[in-house]
Amino acid sequence: MLARWNMSLETSLSGPDFLRLLLLSLALCHQGSNKLQGPCGKPPLHERCGFPPKGATEKRQLSFRQRRFQMDRHVRAAGMQPVRVLQPAPVLDALPAPINNIREDPSVPIDYVKRDGVATITLNNPAKANILDKPTSDAISEAWIDLWEDRHIRCAIVTGAGDRHFCGGHNLAPRPDLTAEEREYLRTQRIYWPLAGTVHGQRTGVDGRMGDHYPRVWKPVIAAINGWAAGAGLYMLLTSTDIRIASAEHARFKFGLLSQGWIGNGPGPAMLVRQLRYADAMKILLTDEAFDAQEALRVGLVNEVVPHADLMPRAEALARHIVTLPPAAVRMMKEFVIRxxxxxxxxxxxxxxxxxxxxxxxxxxxxxxxxxxxxxxxxxxxxxxxxxxxxxxxxxxxxxxxxxxxxxxxxx
Structure with a gap:
């Protein structure tokens, strides 16, 4: 059957496209096999892609989404850009004990900690203002899925490393492999042919994820705003967090796009007008001026302003309180309000x-x-x-x- 499928592909595909699809089909059929030999005398596919031999790991039933992410990792390691995958979420009919672990991986620009029913996501790229580039967005998305599917997690905290930036926004540095003309072409194409995820609410670019994917995690998310929240950092607060605690000394806020000649691709302006009074929201948008934590408290953007030393303790105290509440009722309350x-x-x-x-x-x-x-x-x-x-x-x-x-x- 695999041979017939490959022959049908050969009639319409050739070169790298066909090779990638062939690798995918082989991976699907032979995941875990230690008998599959690679082409041209290369090591077996399971060694090149990281598949464990059969019996090397505990057998565990995974959901479709978990298998998809694992397959992304294995196949992309064979030639595509890798996707970093967090540990699988627990199977519903066999929940493990509560997880107390710190995931430390220097190649992933976030720290993801799960402890006592609370998941903490820390944007960990302070040298670059904790920007929300694609690797960071990928890692946050996978953490978001994991904390949603882990039934022991009842609340989440999002913060940034250091005391200068919560999130400084998008990565505005141009990709070196694109010319100015190619960037203009892609921006124009996005108007008429947006990614399917932008239309149907699945994983897509940074703006699409914040506008649709992140808010649909029906568990409370607390923001511990340790520094600047500008551009996409402000978007994240508006779309993805429910309770916001700001550092009195370091938290600063700015829309940050109008002064560059943009109004933004994300949902920030609409969310700002819905969450604040019209006059306050329009002042933030139309002047594009920075403002501090006390002003954010006055206009209702944040719930509390605390000394910087008390920022994480206060966020953790709120999270611990939420953990004591009935989890199904908490998640349905958030879903009701948002939907x-x-x-x-x-x-x-x-x-x-x-x-x-x-x-x-x-x-x-x-x-x-x-x-x-x-x-x-x-x-x-x-x-x-x-x-x-x-x-x-x-x-x-x-x-x-x-x-x-x-x-x-x-x-x-």
């Missing part, structure tokens, strides 16, 4: 009622919260889901009247 918060009130209320009924009917935390309140004890929220039960029996006439009265009273 349905702009609906007319009657429609939003209806959706909220449906989501709340789901929580009450399908999670154990809803019962635990009420039981703990009535018993005057601290609740123990686990996020456990209920098993679907048997159909309700039809009540007698007397029971039906009694239940109807209780239902109409709202006291149940």
């Amino acid at each position: 349905f918060g702009n609906l007319p009130d009657d429609q939003a209320w209806h959706v909220q009622n449906l989501m709340n009924s789901l929580l009450m009917q399908t999670t154990m935390d809803a019962e635990e919260g009420r039981a703990a309140f009535n018993a005057k004890r601290p609740p123990d929220y686990t996020g456990t889901l209920r098993r679907r039960g048997e159909p309700w029996p039809e009540p007698s006439d007397d029971d039906a009247r009694r239940l109807d009265e209780a239902y109409r009273s709202g006291e149940y």
Whole structure:
């Protein structure tokens, strides 16, 4: 079957394109095999691409997304640009113990730490203002997916290394392999033929990810703003964070694009006008002036301003508090606000009622919260889901009247 598929490809592809597709097909069919020999006497494909021999690692069922990212890493190592992959998320039917690890890899421009239910993403390129270039965006995206799929993680913190920059924006340095004419061609093409991810909300460029991919992680994200948040750094605050703590000494903010003759490709202006008062948002956008943490607090861009020494302790304290709350209810609250918060009130209320009924009917935390309140004890929220039960029996006439009265009273 593989041979027939390869022959059909040869009729329409040749050269590097065909070779890459052939490598992909071989990798799909022979992942983990130690018998596959490479062309021209090269080492076997599993050695060149990093595949472990069969039986060398513990067998584990992975999701489609996890297999895709692993395959990206293996295949691109054979000739394409590599993608750095974080550890797989736990399988839902066999959750491991909570993870306490620090992922240190100097080739990845972020530090990603998971500890006690909190994931911390630190942009770690202070020499270049913690810019959001493509490698950083790739690493953040993979961390975002990992913290979403890891059910032990209930909250995230995003910050920057050092005390000068939270994130200084995009990488504006031109690529050395592109001419000015080629850059102009690509910018024009983006207008008429945007990447599929830009249209359908999947992984794409930096702006597309911040506008659609990052906000759809329905877990609270706290920003610990340790320095400048400009351009794409301000975008990240607006689109990807829910609670914002700023350093009194070092946090500074700037839209940063209008003064360069742009209005930006990302969702920053629209998000700014939605989150702040119109007059405050327009002053930030139309003057393109920098402002400090106290001004950010005044206009409502941040929640708190604290001394720099207290920045991470305060963010971690908030995260630890969120970890104690019922995880399913927390994630559904964020999803409701982001997905349905702009609906007319009657429609939003209806959706909220449906989501709340789901929580009450399908999670154990809803019962635990009420039981703990009535018993005057601290609740123990686990996020456990209920098993679907048997159909309700039809009540007698007397029971039906009694239940109807209780239902109409709202006291149940």
